[in-house]
Amino acid sequence: TRCECSPCRDAMILNSTHGCRAGAPLHGAPRSACRWNCQPAPRRAAPAPTFSSRRHDGKPGVARMSMASEEVSQVDRPSSPPLTHGSAEEGVLQALSVIMDPDLGKNIVDCGFVHDLAIDLASGAVSLRLNLTTPACPVKDEFKRQAEEAVRALDWVRTAEVAITASPPAQVPGQGAEAAGKPGGLRGVRHIIAVSSCKGGVGKSTTAVNLAFTLAQMGARVGIFDADVYGPSLPTMISPESRVLAMDPETKAITPVDFEGVKAVSFGFAGQGSAIMRGAMVSGLIQQLLTTTEWGDLDYLVIDFPPGTGDIQLTLCQTCALSAAVIVTTPQRLAFIDVAKGIRMFARLAVPCVAVVENMSYFEVDGVRHRPFGQGAGEKIVEEFGLPHIFRFPIDPGLSSAGDEGLPLVVVDPTCPTSQTYAELGAAVVREVAKLERGSQAAISYDPASASFTVWLPGEAVFHLDAAEVRRNDTSARAIDEWSGGTGSPAPGLGPEAGVALAVTTLGNYAAQISWKDGANQVAAYDLLLRLPRLSDQALEERRQSNKAPVDLASVLAAASQHPPSAP
Structure with a gap:
């Protein structure tokens, strides 16, 4: 007999791997042996036998009994191959291989994202874990939805559960924290993002702070370092409970302040001492603050660069391995000239610039955009230097007032249009850094x-x-x-x-x-x-x-005669 529950019966008809024991006869086994543990459908009444007492030649013959054509066809139809754990796992991976990572250009199986695949054939349950490159992956929810739908589409699957995690790719020997140029307290930091502009007053600190808190809202572990010793802005733009950096008396490690889950370090949190120092002193101070801070495990450390291309900037680039840079400018041509110098500096230090932020780009009145500072500087940077993204931010009174009150706009009003543009900036930075880390390299x-x-x-x-x-x-x-x-x-x-x-x-x-x-x-x-x-x-x-120069035999012989080989 065979189990006649609907899934198994349909599977036998469709010649699928969904059938009871893959459609194999249950010799002597109870009909409840279906691996679905489903209740068998009531047995259908056997078709009445038909008798024939005529031979094909029309003469009387021995009566013969025949069953309905349906029963005969089921006996003659070949059964489906048995579903094993190996074939089930192969089917799941094949179903997941249609989900593509839009940045890396490969499916999630080839990217190595699929982990801990567990299959229970008896209950039709499948569980797995997608281990992504960063917890701030902007498409992680879409990955989860697509993976669950793809697995549930398999005819033998009843439940599918997909978990999302993130961890860095496995390092090869010689590519640890020290080898990657991350000394001291930076050893647990995966990516360091520079926010830079050679010209002051373009909104660089505002961009750095809101970018850091945007990445934190995306699920990443984030820190921010204010590298401007002469004019630190971070103490004004955030309001942590403790506004003084602490130092461990034994290890001499600096403990960063914490605000809304983001670790922060600034010279402004070090006390009210004088900031009248020469360049060499400032460079040494910045290096000490950056490397002796116990940052812990961070996915992203955002560094707010001071304006210029001098000793401080070079010290920062040489102290730690920067993953990428975000360039901040305004529409004026004067800002473009200075920003171009900064891009050249990063180019010489092999730091990729992944986005351009154009602040104070416009303001709106009755739905009409006005551009008081002109336009085109951002586009020119993208065109001349090939940067992949440009983001324009309006003259927004709420943006500046939020910073003055010590609360970043993305924390105060995460749904406003300006905060949504910061979310797009954060997603672009995450994707570009992931492509640089794991994607196909140019x-x-x-x-x-x-x-x-x-x-x-x-x-x-x-x-x-x-x-x-x-x-x-x-x-x-x-x-x-x-x-x-x-x-x-x-x-x-x-x-x-x-x-x-x-x-x-x-x-x-x-x-x-x-x-x-x-x-x-x-x-x-x-x-x-x-x-x-x-x-x-x-x-x-x-x-x-x-370009191959012809050999002048005469010159070769003349040179050999002037320098005869020495006698043995």
Whole structure:
């Protein structure tokens, strides 16, 4: 007999793995042996047998009994393959493999997100854990929903439970905290985000504070470090219960203050001492504050950089390995010139800039946007340097008043339009950092034999570019003149050393820093490189062959005669 409950009967009809014992006959077993523990349907009345006393030739014959065609077809139909734990697990993973990570460009199975897969065949229950790269993943809820729906769609599954966790990727030997440039108290910090602008008064501290608390609201463990010793803003913008940094007398470690779950350190919390110090003293103080603070385990540490590109900024970049930078500007051209200097500084230090924030971009009256400071500076930064994101913030009285009262706007009113833009900024930072950490990396190399670049970009076929063509299209070179602030194209007659590259450094997935032999430095956006004419493999090989100098046999013999080999 077979179990005749609806799932099993349907499974046998559909030839699915859903059937009782995968549709195998239960020889001598009770009909309740269905692995679903379901109640069998009442046995249907057996079809009445039919008798025939005629042979096919019409002559009388021996009476024969035949059953209904349905019963015969069930006996003749082959049973489904048995459902084993291995095949069930394979089916679950196959169902999950259709869920793609929008940033890494791979499915969640190939990304290694699926852990602790447990299957109970008897009850049809499935549970698993998705271990993401960060607790602030902006699509974690969508991952959970899609995973549960995909697993429940399997015909043998009755319940599906998906848990979400986050932990960093496993480190290989030699890539620990010290190897990653994270000394002392930074050893538990996964990512360090710089918020920078070479010009003061553009809302950099406001951006840093609201970004930090946005990341905390997304579920991450966050700290913020105010690196501006001369004019610390953090003590004004947050209101912790304890406003003084404490130091352990034995370990000399600094304990940060805590506000709304975010750890904070600023020179303003160190007391009311004088801040009249020379640059070397300030650099040493910042380094001590940053590295001796016991930050603990953090997903993100946001550093509010002071304006400028001097010793303090270089000390910060050299003290810790920055994961990414957010550039803050305003629509004025003067701010753009200074911001471009900051981007060049980060480029030389191989720190990828992942977003541009344009503060005081506009204000609205009766639904009409007015731009008192002009427009276009943010777009120009994105275009010239290839940065992937730009976020515009309005002149919002609530934003400044919230900071003056010691409560970030994203904490006071997380649903207002300005806070929602900060949420978009936080999501973009999280995604770009995740792509830099785990995604397919862009790469570029220089071949001196052919005077060409070979470029590898995610989602693109490998291509080759003429080095001189890349130099001639240096948009960053004509973007600004650091001394005059003027614009202009590179000189039409470049010297022979202008197309010879000495070093190439990738800046995340958006640009490359090229150091040329004539002393120039170029930030080449990958978007620009994609638009340049490409060299074919044949042209590349012809270049290599033409650059091989012919061997002058007479010169070789003459040199050998002047330096005969010594006698043994």
